[in-house]
Amino acid sequence: MNKQWHNYFIYLLAFTSGFSIMGIELLGGRILAPYFGSSVHVWGSIITVFMLALSLGYLFGGRLSFHKPSLKRYGTIFMFAGLCLLPLAYFSTPILELVFDNVEDSRYGSLLASMGLFFVPSIILGMISPYSVRLLVTNEAESGKVAGALYFISTLGSALGTLATSFYFVLWFNVDTIILSYCFVLVLLGVCAVFVNKMEAGYVAQPQA
Amino acid sequence: MLLNHKLSVVLLAFTATIFSQAVSAKPKVIKEERSLYQNVFVEDDGDKRCLKFSVKRRTSSQSCMYKSQPKKVVFNYTKFAMSALVFKTKPERVLIIGLGGGTLSNNLLDLYPEIEIDNVEIDPAVVSVAVEYFGFKQTAKVKTHIQDGRIFIKRAQRKKLQYDLIILDAFNGEYIPEHLLTKEFLQESKSLLADDGVLVANTFSSSKLYHHESATYHDVFGDYYSIKKSTNTGNRVLVVGKSLLNQEEITSNAELLKQPLATFGVDIEETFGYITFEPKVVTEYRILTDQYSPANLL
Numbered sequence: 138m139n140k141q142w143h144n145y146f147i148y149l150l151a152f153t154s155g156f157s158i159m160g161i162e163l164l165g166g167r168i169l170a171p172y173f174g175s176s177v178h179v180w181g182s183i184i185t186v187f188m189l190a191l192s193l194g195y196l197f198g199g200r201l202s203f204h205k206p207s208l209k210r211y212g213t214i215f216m217f218a219g220l221c222l223l224p225l226a227y228f229s230t231p232i233l234e235l236v237f238d239n240v241e242d243s244r245y246g247s248l249l250a251s252m253g254l255f256f257v258p259s260i261i262l263g264m265i266s267p268y269s270v271r272l273l274v275t276n277e278a279e280s281g282k283v284a285g286a287l288y289f290i291s292t293l294g295s296a297l298g299t300l301a302t303s304f305y306f307v308l309w310f311n312v313d314t315i316i317l318s319y320c321f322v323l324v325l326l327g328v329c330a331v332f333v334n335k336m337e338a339g340y341v342a343q344p345q346a
Numbered sequence: 347m348l349l350n351h352k353l354s355v356v357l358l359a360f361t362a363t364i365f366s367q368a369v370s371a372k373p374k375v376i377k378e379e380r381s382l383y384q385n386v387f388v389e390d391d392g393d394k395r396c397l398k399f400s401v402k403r404r405t406s407s408q409s410c411m412y413k414s415q416p417k418k419v420v421f422n423y424t425k426f427a428m429s430a431l432v433f434k435t436k437p438e439r440v441l442i443i444g445l446g447g448g449t450l451s452n453n454l455l456d457l458y459p460e461i462e463i464d465n466v467e468i469d470p471a472v473v474s475v476a477v478e479y480f481g482f483k484q485t486a487k488v489k490t491h492i493q494d495g496r497i498f499i500k501r502a503q504r505k506k507l508q509y510d511l512i513i514l515d516a517f518n519g520e521y522i523p524e525h526l527l528t529k530e531f532l533q534e535s536k537s538l539l540a541d542d543g544v545l546v547a548n549t550f551s552s553s554k555l556y557h558h559e560s561a562t563y564h565d566v567f568g569d570y571y572s573i574k575k576s577t578n579t580g581n582r583v584l585v586v587g588k589s590l591l592n593q594e595e596i597t598s599n600a601e602l603l604k605q606p607l608a609t610f611g612v613d614i615e616e617t618f619g620y621i622t623f624e625p626k627v628v629t630e631y632r633i634l635t636d637q638y639s640p641a642n643l644l
Contacts, residue, residue, distance in 0.1 A: 170525040171636050174468070174494030177382060238504070243497055311637035 146333060147208075147269050148290045150215065150326050154265040155294030157319040160302040161222065162187050165255055167312050168225070172233045173247035182247040183255070190256050194263015201264060202271035208337070211272060212330025214264050219323030221258040226313045226320070229254055266291055377479060381471035384519050388479045394420065397447045397475060399519040406519055408472075409447030409480065416481055417456065418611040423548050423581035424449055426573040427513060428607060429617040430585045431457075432599040433571070434544040437511035438462065441502070441538065443495035443526070444516030445472055448482025455488055457606055464509075465490040466498045468516075496525050499534050510540045514547040521553060524639045531636075532566040539588055547584040551576070557631040559584075564626040565633050573620050585621075593623070 165183040166175060173179050201210070224232075232253045240246040266287065273283045306315045373391035380386075384399040396410040410420040419425050427450060431437070436458060442451055445467035454461055467473050470492050476482035484490055491498055495516050512535055516526050525531060535545060545567075549559055551574055563570055567586035574582040591599070600618050607614050632638065 167636075167639075171496060171528075171530060172500065174497055175523065175525060176468070176494065237500065243494070307638075308640040311635075313637060 143208075143333075143337070144273055146330075147211075147272055148287070150211070150330065151265060151269045151287055151291040152294035153322060153326055154215070154218070154262050155291035156298035156301075157218075157222075157323060158187070158191070158259065158262050158298065159295040160298040160306070160319060161225070161255070161258070161316065163299055163302045164307075164312050164315060165251065167307070168229055168254065169233070169247050169250060172237045172250065173243045176243075178244045179247045182244070182251045185248065186251040186255050187259050190259030191263035194260040194265075195267050197260065198264030199267035199271075202268045206268070206271045208272065208330050208334035211265075211268055212327040212332075212334065214261060214268060215323050215327030215330060217327075218258055218261040218265070219320040219327065221261055222316060222320045222323070225254055225258070226316045377475060379471045379475065381469050383469045383471075386469065386471045386475055388475055395479065397472070397480065399517075406517075408517065409449055409476075411447060411449065411480055415611075417453070417609060419449070419453070421581075422575060423583055424453075425610075425612045425617055426581065426583035426620065427515070427546050427548060428453060428610060428612050429573060429603075429614055429621070430544065430546040430583060431603055431607075432596040432614070432618070432621075433585055433587065433591055434511050434542070435599050435602060437509075437544075439509045439540075440464070440511045440513070441499075441509040442466065442513045442515065443498070444514070445476055445482070445490065446515065447480035448476040449480070450513060450515065451488060452481065452483055453610055455483060455485070456610075461487065463488045464498075464502075466493055466495050468492065468494050495523075496531055496534075499531070499538060503534055503537055507538055508540045508543070509538050510543040512539060512543070512545040514545065517548075521550065521555070525636070527555070527559065527562065527634050528639050529562050529566055529633055529635045532562065536566060536588070541588055544585060544587045544590070547586070549582050549584060550580075551582045552579055555634070556582075557629065558634050560624070561629045561631040562633045564624075564629075569623065569625045572622050572624050573617065574622070575620055596621070 162183060165187075166180060169175075169179050169183065173182075198214075201214075233250055236246050236250040236253065240249055269287050269291075270280070270284050273287065274280045302315065310318075373389045375387050375389050377388040378385065387398050387400070389396050389398055390413075393412050393414050394410055395413055396407045398405050398407050400406075407421075412418050412420065419428065437454070438458075438461060440454060440461060440463045442463060442465045445451070445465050448465070451463050451465050454463060465488070467490060473482075473490055473492060477484070495514075514522075514526065514535070516522060539545060547563070550556075553559065563584055563586055567588075569590075571585040571590065572582050573585065574580065597618075600614050604614050
């Protein structure tokens with residue numbers, strides 16, 4: 138893979154992570170509604186948890202990019218993110234029930250449930266942005282330009298993820314089907330990244346650690 | 347001179363009449379409140395007073411009454427819902443989801459002074475307007491819970507509460523909120539019904555969800571009855587339960603309820619004709635679930 142395609146591939150991955158973050162955030166409203174309603178405080182809880190998780194994700198992703206950054210590790214983040222979304226599809230009911238039974242106030246209930254369901258996957262998804270910057274930047278001068286392009290792509294992905302999920306996906310599919318699709322796409326892209334990394338290592342014919 | 351004076355008095359009276367008519371012909375907003383959920387306002391139009399919600403510039407009447415005869419039912423759907431009493435003539439424990447002006451609660455209390463009612467309303471602004479402008483009565487046995495209907499039902503399920511009449515009448519400015527349309531919600535509601543209990547749901551005939559709603563109710567309750575005046579417009583009140591009375595039994599109940607309902611301006615002989623038995627049918631329409639409830643997109 139030449140340098141240009143290599144970068145396009147990273148942008149594609151960043152786009153997809155932006156797309157899935159907002160897609161899942163939107164479905165969050167649906168998942169919580171049967172237990173906590175759909176009032177403004179439910180959305181407040183969801184947005185708070187996503188923002189908090191993303192902020193931590195950015196921090197951790199930046200830190201992680203400091204040690205031996207590689208496409209392989211980048212791909213691993215994607216695989217983890219996908220896997221951490223799985224409980225949303227399979228274990229959300231017991232988690233929601235547990236919170237519902239123990240917290241009477243639906244504001245704190247929805248906050249706690251959002252925490253339990255979305256916090257971990259959102260942190261991991263948040264790690265992707267700074268890590269992408271690290272993989273794309275080759276010199277100091279272009280770092281701002283690269284970061285700008287990356288925010289552009291991933292936030293554009295978020296916009297489209299919100300739109301596609303709320304306008305169309307919920308009309309065609311079950312909530313769980315949409316979540317599993319996001320899991321699948323993230324894991325698949327992660328595997329691709331690892332594979333591309335291997336391929337490039339072979340192409341350069343220099344084994345890299 | 348005298349003639350002139352008389353003439354001017356007559357003229358004055360005449361203009362005053364026209365003027366006052368023009369004024370009274372125009373509906374007047376007497377109370378407006380922006381709540382967390384919608385704009386709630388009360389509008390007086392002559393003798394008629396209505397509670398309205400406005401969302402996205404669309405206004406819809408939620409509840410109306412005649413100030414001179416507060417007992418008289420204004421809306422057809424309220425008449426239909428009260429006629430559903432033929433399926434459960436003496437309800438003792440009632441759950442009403444969606445308060446509006448409190449008309450149904452007031453009327454049931456009037457009919458059965460011993461009744462216990464749990465009214466559930468998400469919007470505190472609606473409750474205060476109902477009390478202040480629509481004479482909504484709360485007593486030791488008629489209570490109001492400010493909560494999402496779905497949450498109340500889930501909590502009631504945990505407390506093993508039972509009702510012999512449940513009325514679903516929750517609307518936002520557009521339609522019934524999505525999470526109150528699903529199979530899971532209906533199953534939860536069903537679990538609160540006594541064995542001979544009846545659930546009455548107010549829906550729209552013109553809704554794009556019509557067939558999906560029918561399929562969902564059929565799926566949870568099997569056969570049901572509907573009360574509607576025409577197929578394509580107005581309200582459709584659904585009557586469902588674990589085991590519903592048969593045609594013969596409701597006919598004799600209608601006879602019993604004729605007098606009491608007449609005081610509310612409900613002509614049971616007329617509304618009884620709108621009751622249709624709807625057996626469960628196989629349909630291609632997808633049922634609404636918590637997983638699939640694109641309510642406002644269909």
